[in-house]
Amino acid sequence: MAGVTLSNIRKTYGTLAAVDDVSIEILDGELLALLGPSGCGKTTTLRMIAGFVAPTAGTVRFGGRDVTRVPVHKRNVGMVFQGYALFPHLTVAKNVEFGLKVRGWDKAKIAARVTEMLHWVQMEALAERSPRALSGGQQQRVALARAMAHEPEVLLLDEPFSALDAKLRGQMRTEIRELQRQAGITSVFVTHDQEEAMAIADRIGVMNHGRLEQLGSAEDLYKRPVSRFVAGFIGKCNFIEGHVTGPGRFETANGQALQFSGEHSIGPAALCFRPEHGVLTPLATPGNSLPVTVKAVTYLGPVTEYDLVSEAGNRLLVSASSSGEGAPKEGDKLSVAWSIGDAFVVD
Amino acid sequence: MREGRNWGGSALVVPALFLVAAFLLAPLALILRYSFDKYDPVKLMLGIFSPGNYVQAVADPFYQNVLSTTAYIAALSTVIVMLLAFPVAYYISRVESQRLRGWLIILTMLPLLLGNAVRSAAWMIVMGTKGVANAVMLGVGLIEEPIKILYTPTAVVIALVSVLLPFAIITLQSVMDAIPTSLEEAGQSLGHSPLRTVFEVVLPLAMPGVVAAAAISFALAMNAYATPVLIGGPTMKMMGPAVYDQIAKANNWPFGSTLACILMVVTLVLTVLSTRFLSRKYF
Ligand SMILES: Nc1ncnc2c1ncn2[C@@H]1O[C@H](COP(=O)(O)OP(=O)(O)OP(=O)(O)O)[C@@H](O)[C@H]1O
Numbered sequence A: 001m002a003g004v005t006l007s008n009i010r011k012t013y014g015t016l017a018a019v020d021d022v023s024i025e026i027l028d029g030e031l032l033a034l035l036g037p038s039g040c041g042k043t044t045t046l047r048m049i050a051g052f053v054a055p056t057a058g059t060v061r062f063g064g065r066d067v068t069r070v071p072v073h074k075r076n077v078g079m080v081f082q083g084y085a086l087f088p089h090l091t092v093a094k095n096v097e098f099g100l101k102v103r104g105w106d107k108a109k110i111a112a113r114v115t116e117m118l119h120w121v122q123m124e125a126l127a128e129r130s131p132r133a134l135s136g137g138q139q140q141r142v143a144l145a146r147a148m149a150h151e152p153e154v155l156l157l158d159e160p161f162s163a164l165d166a167k168l169r170g171q172m173r174t175e176i177r178e179l180q181r182q183a184g185i186t187s188v189f190v191t192h193d194q195e196e197a198m199a200i201a202d203r204i205g206v207m208n209h210g211r212l213e214q215l216g217s218a219e220d221l222y223k224r225p226v227s228r229f230v231a232g233f234i235g236k237c238n239f240i241e242g243h244v245t246g247p248g249r250f251e252t253a254n255g256q257a258l259q260f261s262g263e264h265s266i267g268p269a270a271l272c273f274r275p276e277h278g279v280l281t282p283l284a285t286p287g288n289s290l291p292v293t294v295k296a297v298t299y300l301g302p303v304t305e306y307d308l309v310s311e312a313g314n315r316l317l318v319s320a321s322s323s324g325e326g327a328p329k330e331g332d333k334l335s336v337a338w339s340i341g342d343a344f345v346v347d
Numbered sequence B: 001m002r003e004g005r006n007w008g009g010s011a012l013v014v015p016a017l018f019l020v021a022a023f024l025l026a027p028l029a030l031i032l033r034y035s036f037d038k039y040d041p042v043k044l045m046l047g048i049f050s051p052g053n054y055v056q057a058v059a060d061p062f063y064q065n066v067l068s069t070t071a072y073i074a075a076l077s078t079v080i081v082m083l084l085a086f087p088v089a090y091y092i093s094r095v096e097s098q099r100l101r102g103w104l105i106i107l108t109m110l111p112l113l114l115g116n117a118v119r120s121a122a123w124m125i126v127m128g129t130k131g132v133a134n135a136v137m138l139g140v141g142l143i144e145e146p147i148k149i150l151y152t153p154t155a156v157v158i159a160l161v162s163v164l165l166p167f168a169i170i171t172l173q174s175v176m177d178a179i180p181t182s183l184e185e186a187g188q189s190l191g192h193s194p195l196r197t198v199f200e201v202v203l204p205l206a207m208p209g210v211v212a213a214a215a216i217s218f219a220l221a222m223n224a225y226a227t228p229v230l231i232g233g234p235t236m237k238m239m240g241p242a243v244y245d246q247i248a249k250a251n252n253w254p255f256g257s258t259l260a261c262i263l264m265v266v267t268l269v270l271t272v273l274s275t276r277f278l279s280r281k282y283f
């Protein structure tokens, strides 16, 4: 097993940079999620790791080995495709066996490995079935067993859950996470679903327009987003436009002074806080509150969401646990306050 | 479900079905009937029913020879066609640019727009003793004297292959289009080279297309008429021209019909046998 190192990889199609100068060090045994909106270059990055796409520039390394110019079939990767791509003309067992004979394994070793893999994904009973006669979840398990049978150095998964319904999706991602841990294999997993990425990845790389915006744990990304894009993409976030006037000091567009934690250079920026960190109160405190009007109240069971609009016209969102008596109503004029420690600034 | 079935719709199909059946089956039935009749120089046909023509045709070394030559030429052409059509169809079906793909398909079909006679005439110009092929080979010093290409079995095979290729390519390409490229990528990710993936993934999945294309090619080659006559010349005897000779030149409708029926049955049997062989190997 080995980690994967991407150094300044780029892929351009004509004038479009599908992947633009991305560097990531994926640790040995780690499950890394590549997360981002449609068209941001996730699949292209994954396909460069697999070897289906040759980078325009940069290098791909498995462990210490430079594999940038090595074709797919000599890279020793395992891949789970979107839609699984099981061979319809072969049985489940033959699908799992597909990558073994070509490696010159002897018959006994192949048979033992196929049995082992099918046992691992609990598909022994269906070994002689055609993949066409399997449910989505079963197909996915076979795809995983097939991808892992030849003991690849790296496991790559492209939106592996997108074909499943919501309930099965949750179940399968826990299952894949467990199997990946057991095998201890370095894995890269592509998704545009932030909840999915946060649920199973050790670290998440957030991509936008071909660039890697931020790489870190789910908590890092949520608590310390480095850009407006990451702040808005991972969870919900309130943005108050204005500019930084000094260390920890911020001024809104209509001149109100606010404070924040962390560092930021002086200049135009946005002050942010998460909806669950906001509190609606009748009292205005200087430095960390804004007068607002309640525009809409959405009851979501355990929490209630309040759509607010500030005097400067900023739309803000606050979520609070639902309480019966004295809860704010539409049209109420209040203040939204937050603790300075929860306020951060992005460009 | 069954009760809800719309029989009214099916009823509309019936007249069309009869019409097609009449056009297709009536001539067949007629030929089958003629084939058991007997030729008479005066009355043309006696109106009797006897297997005499079949006995005569099967026992005659001349027709045995014509039939085996026909089957041999058709089989050889089919094999060559399939070997050429498979990679070309694969290339067309996998080419990335949709524009190029469209042009390639049009280019493939283009020869079909020429009539059989025009195409054969073109081949005659190319393959004649003073033709283009000889001129080129003489020019580059490949040969010292013009060689005989036209009016040989080789020439017939070359010309047949050129007629059959478009059918085979288009048939194969449409089947290959339905094979997702992700299956090939899966094969490669499992350690198979791109070429090996074609044999282990694309070929088995394209087998229905291979069988169909080969069956079409073989049937067309067995029944070829213009190509053997024009390119094969007077000494080249194949079944299509032989049937025509009996009916049009000798006026022997019964015997011509017998030859036609034998040709049909042999084509059918060989096609079915080879199809079953291929199917058993791959499905
Ligand atoms: N073969 C190609 N030729 C031209 N452009 C391409 C090609 N492959 C990808 N692109 C472009 O590169 C960009 C990134 O594509 P990519 O498939 O990596 O996105 P993605 O993040 O996986 O998106 P999605 O979530 O929709 O799958 C897109 O703008 C896409 O149109």
Ligand SMILES: [Mg+2]
Residues within 6 Å of the ligand: A042, A043, A044
């Ligand atoms: Mg994608």
